Amino acid sequence: MKKNIPPSLIQPGHPDHHLLSSLQVEIIARAGGALTLADDFAAMLRTCIDDVIMTPKTGRRCYEELEKTEKTYIGTRVEIELRALLRLKRGRLDTVILDHDVDIKNTMGSNWMIPTEAVDQVCMLVAADELRARCYLGLVVAKRDYLTAGQNKDAKRSISAEGFQHILWLLCDHPYPANFWRTVDEEVVEQIFASDTGNARIATLFRAIQDRPISRQVVEAVAMQKDFMRRVRSDKGRGARDLLQRDGILLLQGQLHGQLIKMMELPHCSPSEFISCRPTTALQHRMAAQVGFNLPQIAG
Template identity: 55%
Template structure:
């Protein structure tokens, strides 16, 4: 996403009243500003990751999607937004405050505006992957706010000067990263080429130490398992937890092991997350023992 200029949509601007009213309604329906911040970034992250589908495709970025998948992703975000905000469909994607509104999504830094949306309000959604930020704004797609050239589908983009005409609801708000994209490609390949669910989870947690891992990531790593969480439990020395312990790696859960996680100086881990840690000192072994977690001395060196 390019540097965002200061918005000109302030009281006195001819589009201010309309965009402000629609923006307030969007925020209200999302549960207020806090509700919007809690919902919108995660919704975008999950929607993108589900289409990229790293576990089955080995792809890790939006750029690797086919054109049809990118189109579907925009439609998916439109549907999820309509459902969350409980908005009726109109001639365009939604009706908000008796106004037809079209939703446009991009990761590429600009939005494609179709001819049917020109002159109407557009709800602009975006992710900046390198900066892990997301954006949500409103613009009236006046011809003056759009580029003069169009692609072969007659779609235009927001002009450089048009970025000043966006009324921002969220501007550069932190957005979760794609977990798999943050890992070395050889580690991702090693995880997903494991023969069993246990193999994949052991590879994941021995390769990603001292970092909280969400339940969804464990599900993806475990593969098509009915009870993927069983993979991380003790299972007659065959479960991932016991196999990791044999390597000197503790697998801890953010709820049950919260105090031990804190005592070991590990990052805060939510109740739905797990974190692995390699025990490397006698002091850490003693801390673990005080919480009833024994790590064999032979594995701590």
């Protein structure tokens, strides 16, 4: 998405203000409030993108590796998921809000392509910037004056530079969960996937990346097996947890070890997240032992 987005002109007195502000209020209410909308919308985008990348099945780890048709499907997936998130029905365009037909447009780039049937109609604009992990949700009445003069072979036009001022933003430059693999050094990624077994790959993952919550989806991608959850458990000395424990590293799950995670002063983990750490004090070793971990004794 463009880095320099102009301030919105959608204020009282603007010809689109009454319509767009009423739709904004309805959308926020349907989402359960502004904070819930921000959280759920951001999480939805991450899921839509990751489910098309399909790292566990394909080995791909980023948006750039997708085929053109798959990139296009992300827009369809976002449309479906957004309707479900806001409990909206299909309409003549993509959906209907307060009896107004609304077209949902998604981009992973810097602009949206507005089809002829959406001209002069309300468009809900969605954007995800994978490199910066920022997302956008806005409303615009796609008037011809807000669109570029040029068009593509399908007669679709983009929002013009001036037209960006007529977008009412519900979320603008808002953070969303980053693609995990973009946050890890390529050298480390190669180390993780160099191992031949799921247990070894999981152990390498949590040995290399400690004190940081890691999602269930990442664990599945690294395990590359249907029973991936088995890889993070103790398993007769062969499981990733067993391998790590012998190295003095704890592998904890938010659902099972929430209290220990808090006592270790680690970052918060959701029930479906995992985190590893290396206890360094006698007190931390005793706390781990109280919940069943048998770590090597520390000197002194």
